Amino acid sequence: METENKSLNFLEEIITNDIESGKTKLLITRFPPEPNGYLHIGHAKSICLNFGLAIKFNGKCNLRFDDTNPVKEEDEYVLSIKEDVTWLGFEWSKLCYASDYFDQFYEWAVELIENDKAYVDDQSSDEIRKNRGTLTEAGTDSPFRTRSIKENLDLFERMKNGEFDEGFCVLRAKIDMSSSNLNMRDPVIYRILKREHHRTGNKWCIYPMYDFAHGFEDSIEGITHSICTLEFQDHRPLYDWFIDNVSVPSVPRQYEFARLNLTYTLMSKRKLLELVSNNVVTGWDDPRMPTISGFRARGYTPSSIRRFCNEIGVARTESMVEVEFLHHCIREELNKESNRAMAVLRPLKVIIDNWPDNVVDELSAENNPENPEAGTRKLKIGKTIYIEQTDFMEEPVKGFFRLSPGKEVRLKSAYLITCNDVIKDVNGNVTELHCSADMDSRGGEAPDGRRVKGTLHWVWEGDAIKAKINLYDHLFTLRDMSDMEEGKDYTDYLNPNSHILLEEALVEPGLALAKPLEKFQFLRHGYFCADKTTSQYMPVFNLTVSLKDPWGKKQQKR
């Protein structure tokens, strides 16, 4: 795995120092997702960071499910998360669940109560909110803040035993209602939730809150460096408070880094869930989704995503990475590794008039010019072929060097042809081209050495097969999805062309045998991978990323 590095990022520096000073004997990190949705590319950054650090410093990294809220969590998500982490190429040292520690959490909560550092509050959630104060005004103490330790112990036990309804009371840490850090204003640490938990079933009807649980989870697992995102910076004093006020087995430290933002991409689990439940996309693994499973279906490789995560770096500055950089990472890999194939997405019939009837020629084409070891394949050609509609212009614009009346082009790995005649339907649409081939140009080289600039991909009518092609583009039209206009939401920015299905595509016959997720470069188009539903009866391919296309870009600008 690619671990070599030029300069250390701020976390690597901290860890290096901690190891050199002897503070850290063995680095232990963790990736702690809540199983309430599928993982996305932002999580991939965190995964690569935490697992990558463990690899780099010969440490360990746990996969831990932060499942403290049964209302939102499901086993389906646990399964998908394990699959995605594994697919990305990482192995966890231990598989953990916060819910495995519920008994211990309960004991620590009791310890806090015994030390007069927690109390049961009977205020409603509205009252708690009102009494929390505001950003500029201190909060006010709960009338229940001075309850005796004995009473609190009794009440908390009765909470656990299910004697109270949801919302009737909560357990709060007794810290400081006038703290300028709102997280320290007696945070709620246990709430009553009479819900079945995906792992503990109905054993519990009280569940710990994130702030209370997270540091303890880290401590139990001996996590040395607990890495999370920037929005938790304000929680760090609270994280430390719990660790300092309870007899924990180890003292972890929290460090924060900036989460990944990508242009034209939504990275909120909640909104991604909405896209799925509202059928805006076909599922969490829709190739347009920024989920890891979406990228997998789209044809991205684990190493391309790791490479992306490693190269964007880690810092504490909020930033927005251009999605083009991700495209670059996958292109770079697929260019070297994927075999080439010819696929005509929008076919235009071409009849080679001087080609003898019923004669078929068999040619050889290289599978990957970047890798001679990929070998060659046989291609057959006959009198009638198909080329791309966009490769013909009756009245060529300046700079167009593909086919037009009187012009000569090369059919890739085959022959040079010249367009002689254009057939149109009653509406004036071009339906058929008549060309003549230079029969001495077999293989694509002119016998007299004349230069032919244009090279087109093609398929032969005799053996081409029909295929469905899914073209994809970004789901949203807004570069920075955190910068929406007043009163608009993300549904106002959905890209109507994010998915285009082409059902009349013709592809070379070998593609019938493509295996699900097998990757190809369709010559002059881009990288495609076979859909999970592909079959020899109906091959289906998904666009991973298009080839760079200076000509297309130039045309768009006109």
Place this chain on the structure above:
RNA sequence: UGGGAUAUGGUGCAAUGGCAGCACACCUGACUCUGGAUCAGGCAAUCUAGGUUCGAAUCCUAGUAUCCCAGCCA
């Protein structure tokens, strides 16, 4: 208007008191049986104002801008 953070080319990341560098993107050109790839070149940045210093992106002071925080979510 309380608290916590962050400011380096269009974008992301370096430079840890000593020539501001790398990648992506963009623009040229070369080459090419993929308008791909490759190769060569180019454009382009230290938030502002003071100060310390022989020397400041880096240290100090004062501003400015942006982000996060008032869930019984994580």
